[in-house]
Amino acid sequence: MPLRLLTLLLALFCALAWQNSAEATGVKIAIFPLQDLSHGDDGVNWPLTEQLHNDLTEKGLEVVSRQAVVSFMVRHRIRVLGQLENYHIRTAKKELGVKLILIGSICQQKEKPGPALALVLYLLRTEDGKTTWANTADLCCADTRRLLGINEPKSIEDLYPLLSHNILSLWPSNLSMQAKHQRSVDIESAWLRPIYLRSGQDTLCSVKLRTTWSPNNQPEILLRIGEQLIPVTESTGTDYYEFSWRAKGPDGRYPVSLNTSWPDGHKQSLLLGSYFIDNKPPDLSLKLRGLLIGDKITFRNRLAIIPKMTSREPLSRWQITFENTDGETLLDQDGEGIPPERLFWQGKASNRKPFPDGDYLITMRVWDRAGNSAQAKEWVTVLRAKPKLSINASLTEKELLIDLSQTGTTPISFWRIDLRDKNGIPMGTKDGDTLPTKIHLPLASKDRNRQIQGSILVQDILGNQTRMQIKDLLSLAKPKEDKKEKKQTPNKAWVDEF
């Protein structure tokens, strides 16, 4: 019983399908070459296009020849398949005399692991450019298994007729050719330059229209700028409608639209774009990551420069310059867009030569999209001088007193003194983080005539280091007169081994 019902339903469906296809007879249709995505964006598939051509002809439709379609495409420079602009659809109606256009794309076509094919078709009504029907079909060899494998498709080419039949079996039953006629202006190109500007600057709008009108049905073309309506005419020798004006007003967005007004009163408005008036310069400040010594940011080999903007705003370009105290620009760098989050300066010129110690002015300038500029300046000190030390020693009965002090102004980070005897045997280490300081070194009476070597290391807070080697610390404690005397009185005695 269910089998009979199924057969009855199938017969009814076939009868309806036949009736539906019959309804579409006599309609002129153009089949555009199928886009084959399996061969890239520019791929074309002629065999399946031909298959559809034949199948639709069999359905009773009047199909435009392949040569006529290709000629139309060449004439209108239609390079991409599988899609059409509304303008081309309407033009096809005039030039090819078709009521329908069939376009489509082969989404997939593969041989392995088994032949498979997928097709999407769109049926377009040329009267109003509407897609009246669309469908997708996919087929692979596994879907077409037959008893004992008789007449089973084995390749992609075998699938073409089956796929064409499958998708066309879903052809719309009743296609309405009636469409509401809509007048519209087709813009080929439109631009506004500049888009971001300051009040008082000139801006230009240029529009190229694709649509043409008969002289007695010529619409009036107007440009709406804010609340103003300005009539524009086609420039002689070009197809452009151009208008230039001086932008004025407070900061904000100003839309520009193209208004068309036909003699019968029909009106249409199309937004061309917007321009933005911006009179406010960006809010910029500079933050330097160095050490504050006195009231100056000081660094030795690496300074982080951080540009800060309180209100976020897209920027068109930036520039940073480094000047000495004479106002001479020693280094500059620039870039497009927003500056980097932080810049690092090693205190060197572009030729990698270090800047001499001193004060330098860092200036950063930024420009927003409207050309408003802002700048921020900061002084910075480069200091690579090593800490200068002064060492004095005095000898008491029990100890050697070493007086260590610095003559520079940069605070020190640490100091260390290593003491050794003349044989290199360690006698002790002393360290600290402040200068001046007094180092007490206990000395036994027997050590008073020994030679004590001292190695001193001092580093300031910037990282500059001073190292000193003193061969005999005790000699520092001896009176200077003795030394002078020693120098002044040469040894007159004969040397045994000359």
Place this chain on the structure above:
Amino acid sequence: MNSNSELPGLHNQVILINRINGILWVKIKKWRLKKQPSHLRKKTAPERRRLDRHSSAWSAILLLLWATLLSGCGSRFPELQRLAPLPLKPPCRVSVLPFINKSNYTQADLIVYKIFMAELLQSTHFRVTQEGDVRKVYRQLKIYPQQSPQMEQLRIMADRLNSQIFISGTIIKAQEKNSGRIPNPSLTFTLQIIDAASGKTLWNTYHTQEGIRYQKVMHFGLVTTISGLARRMSHEIVTLWFKEGLQPCND
């Protein structure tokens, strides 16, 4: 892979679960035990009837379990995220913006775009802008492929294409792999419904699916191509949108 399991707590029923070629087969076997346990033999007739009722209840539970197991092999549904309410007036003109491909599958964006567009057109509720017109405006506004339009560009597009809503999409994953000897494509993408006037995203839909999940019995229902999978997934999304409140155009 074969695996048989016996559910505990049943005296006269055994459920056999076999997994053959990725398909789950459930078989309930029922028989009378030759030698019943002593605690059953001692029961009176009403008690036995009560036990039979219990047995029937167990059968119903098992059937439910079987149905649940089968539905587990079925399709996953698209996930809809409502970010803002849809416009009060049902939209009539819709533009589908070129999709963005973030997968490794070349042209997955084009394939899904064309198929989704066809599915949307089949709903016949909207007037969908020609792909050629959308791409023309993209060229005019210098919006490059795989780039999303900015707010101002969306405003211009809304006006020039005379659209009330935009649909944008991103292909996250597209893969043609095999599950055993069966081709099993997988596809993941998101679609957004954008209010053309404000540029605000109203709905976001995420859908991920595998071809094998449409398999019913043997090879029936099996989806072997990305295109076939995209078609079914697009249909599910469009159906969901209408079910969840996207109103068809009245004009």
